[in-house]
Amino acid sequence: MVDKVLPQENLTLLSVQGWVRIQHLCLHFANVSVGTPPLWFLVALDTGSDLFWLPCNCTSCVRGLKTQTGKVIDLNIYELDKSSTRNSVPCSSNMCKQTQCPSSRSSCQYEVEYLSNDTSSSGFLIEDVLHLITDNDQTKDVDTHITIGCGQVQTGVFLNGAAPNGLFGLGMENVSVPSILAQKGLISDSFSMCFGSDGSGRITFGDTGSLDQGKTPFNLRESHPTYNITITQIIVGGYAADHEFHAIFDSGTSFTYLNDPAYTLISKKFNSLVKAVRHSPLSPDSELPFEYCYDISPDQAIEVPFLNLTMKGGDDYYVTDPIVPVSSEVEGNLLCLGIQKSDNLNIIGQNFMTGYRIVFDRENMNLGWKESNCTDEVLSNTRPISKSNSPAVSPAIAVNPVARSEPSSNNGRFSPSQSFRMKASFAYMVLLFSLIAIF
Missing domain, CATH: 2.40.70.10 (Acid Proteases)
Known part of the structure; x- marks a missing residue:
């Protein structure tokens, strides 16, 4: 949708795409862990926008997903008074784009409108811990504060299946997830997304690509920069x-x-x-x-x-x-x-x-690409992904968004046990992922 320094390590987020019926959405989703105690959120991965927002003390949001069998899977809602590591983001912060502040200590309000008709998220900014899980015994798991939109009101396609449990902003501006990770010195200012032909995929923060990849420069503009490139020729079947x-x-x-x-x-x-x-x-x-x-x-x-x-x-x-x-x-x-x-x-x-494997190289301001099956790829600065602890991909779950004032008590919340983990052999950020078809 279009809107203390640690060693620079690769942090890998895993996701799976579900192809669904044509009148509905097929997007990559991943489970991310936020707050203390940690809660899991099923978020859409979006290079076309910047803010990472979650449904938070919301009056208009999706609270559950209904499967084709009628079972309801409740989704977590972020609650401001439940996380001990939550901080407010004042209007005076450089992360805040609010044009007028009632006072320097007032909360930073936000509203993001997206290209889809009447689609938006609004609320205010907070900070909380994003849990980055590594599988290197010599490296501790990384917990880092990150800016999050407390999304109190969602509209449009967000109520119909797109980003039912939050949006993971991967854009160029300083409030996006890769921007914050790079500013903190956790990664180099680049990341890749790999889109497997079987629907599986992964995002690797800190990946700068390889020498043999194709590449093209970004077209930058000062206001709202995006991953915009130039195409010079179209070839169809040799024409x-x-x-x-x-x-x-x-x-x-x-x-x-x-x-x-x-x-x-x-x-x-x-x-x-x-x-x-x-x-x-x-x-x-x-x-x-x-x-x-x-x-x-x-x-x-x-x-x-x-x-x-x-x-x-x-x-x-x-x-x-x-x-x-x-x-x-x-x-x-x-x-x-x-x-x-x-x-x-x-x-x-x-x-x-x-x-x-698409490389969003923000340091050198170019887009890179190389054919990949997303499983056997050896990154230029990592060891290969280990598949020894990876169970087979579970079938897709076909679901409908359920917007309610209170979560259903008939079924358990969407939990890590309903997904699975792929182990990494280097210091990756490894998050759980699920194959979900949104109906």
């Missing part, structure tokens, strides 16, 4: 078109959005080359969000042309899987070109990041 445009790499957006002429250049050439029968929507009220979809059957093979985006500097970014499998009760199972037409920003969404 090249020179066209320069800017796009934001945004892990908080499920699919890719492009303006014309880029959208039409890609979609029409793709449609002319794909070997498949195009699906015709049954009615103008079709729920399909994609313009170019294709019927599939058990005995049919679909051949799709390759798609390459040439980045500024000349390095190629091959989209490993431009096709998105979707399911509709009305129109059946389809394969669609995972691009939607935009009338504002160009956004490279999660689907175009699949199969890559």
Whole structure:
């Protein structure tokens, strides 16, 4: 969605993506541990915004998730009087963007509006401990104070499944999680996100990438900097078109959005080359969000042309899987070109990041990428991930957000026992993760 110095170590956050029915959201989520005593929150990972906020003493928020079987999983709500390590953030703090302060000691109020219609989070800023778990016996686990939005009121898609239990801001501004970790000297000012083709993934703070990766510079602006890059050429199935445009790499957006002429250049050439029968929507009220979809059957093979985006500097970014499998009760199972037409920003969404380890190098101000399966990758400054303590991925949990004034008492809270841990062999930040489909 678009809005005492320790050794510099790599801190790894693990997450899993769940692909779901087309009318709903598919985002990477991770369990993060905050406060004293620690509470777990299932947060969406978002490079398109900066603030890390949690539902907190809220009057408008999601309090639980309902599975397809009707079971309700209660989500934790941060309560100001329950954490002994919580501090207030005054209006005079450099983390505060409030333009007018009643007094220097008054709390810093915030309101963040997102590109999705009528979607926002508002409340005030606090500080509390984020628990960074390492698996190196020689290194103690790191607990560090971090700025958090006490989200009292959420609106829009936040009440319909996007970030039901908080948003983990990974943007460029000083209030974001990687910015704070770098300012404290915990990591170098860079991180990577790896998007596996099987839906699994991980985020590694401090990862600066490798010498053999592709890269392109960020386009920076003083007000609200983003991970914005320049694409200079589009190639579909060997047909090249020179066209320069800017796009934001945004892990908080499920699919890719492009303006014309880029959208039409890609979609029409793709449609002319794909070997498949195009699906015709049954009615103008079709729920399909994609313009170019294709019927599939058990005995049919679909051949799709390759798609390459040439980045500024000349390095190629091959989209490993431009096709998105979707399911509709009305129109059946389809394969669609995972691009939607935009009338504002160009956004490279999660689907175009699949199969890559994307490096957000904020120190050198460039984006890096390298193909990866997210399990066997050996980072340039770490030892490999150990898989000896990693159980198999559990099935996806299909859920609906449940907005209530009081949590249900019928079922236990969403707890670490419902997820699993992947051990790291270096000093990573290791957090629990779950595969969840939001309906």
